Amino acid sequence: MATNGRHLLLRSSQLLRNAVIINHAPALQRSYSSDREGWLNKLLHVKKVEPAKAAHSEALTNKDVVYEMQIHNIKPDRMREYIQASEHCLKRIHENPDFPCSLFGSWSTAFGHQDQAIHIWYYNDGYRAVKTMSEKLWVDKEYNDYKKLRGEMLMNRSNSLLLPFSFWGAPQPREPGNLYELRSYHLRPGTLIEWANNWKSGIRFRRDNNEAVAGLFTQVGDLYLVHHLWAYKDLQTRKDIREKAWQNPGWDSCVAYTVPLIRKMESRVMIPLPCSPLQ
Known part of the structure; x- marks a missing residue:
């Protein structure tokens, strides 16, 4: 019991x-x-993302301008021929007032993706100008002759339409003799506004040497892709400027809050082509 x-x-x-x-x-x-x-x-170190209250094009930019980035992957044995053929065509379009666009910059890659050319066009009248430009090039005999020749030199090509971050400001004049770095960030979907909010405060730490050229984000093409374009006198200057930024209180916070937003990132060091307005 x-x-x-x-x-x-x-x-x-x-x-x-x-x-x-x-x-x-x-x-x-x-x-x-x-x-x-x-x-x-x-x-x-991730901040909670607030629900979007507006489209990215409305929340992150305050201009009607549109940029087009063209990326050409060139056959290795045709690089010199490609540059020579492109020089005349790019310059002709840039200087012709009948074409509603301007060449922002044109480069070949030195480090990163090899045998590659990158051209960035600027449409001051936005998407209306993009449409007009496409129609004009479709019937332009000289351009179509160049396009046919160019096709024999390329392995593949792509383009995208981009908008500028309003906080970055307009590109500033600079002395020639620079190399350029294009840093491309593939962000996690839904984090573009958070990225912009952090860089809005962080960009001030990267203006002392006029190295900040442009900040762009895609609207058509590979989405949630951000490009930051920088100019340096040489690779050693790039190293010194980037290391000096860490001495500024607040730069570490910008990095800490933006790195977790990135899915993938890549860097290209580029040399301006002779016809490029940015030298």
Whole structure:
């Protein structure tokens, strides 16, 4: 009898303890989830993204201008021929007032993607100018002759339409003799506004040497892709300027909050072509 009584008492105690755990499980789960979320946020330094209140094109830029980035991957043995053929065509379009666009910059890559040329065009009248330009080039005999010749030199090509970040400001004049770095960031979807908010405060740490050329984000093409264009006298100057930025209080926060937003990033060091307005 004593043994049976002890078994009944033990069984009752276990049932009571299980009931207490079940009753408190939701609270324990909430506490665990809250602690886990807080720990992860601290670990990753991620700010919560507020719901978007407007389209990116409205929230991040205040101009009607549109940029077009053209990327040409060239057959290695045709690079010199490509540059010579492109020089005349690019310059002709840039200087012709009948074409509603301007050549912003034109480069060949020195480090990063090899045998590649990048051209950036500027449409002051926005998408209307993009449409007009496409129609004019379609019937322009000289351009179509060049396009046919160019096709024999390329492995593939792509383009995208981009808008400028309003906080970056207009490109400033600079002395010739620079090399350029195009840093491209593939962001996690939904984080573009957070990226812009952090860089809006962080860009001031990168203006001392007039190295900040342009900040652009895609509207047509590979989406959630951001490009930052920088100018340096040489690679050693690039190294010195980038290291000096870490001495500014606040730059570390900009990096800490933006790095977790990136899915992939890449860097190209580029040399201006002779016809490029940016030298």
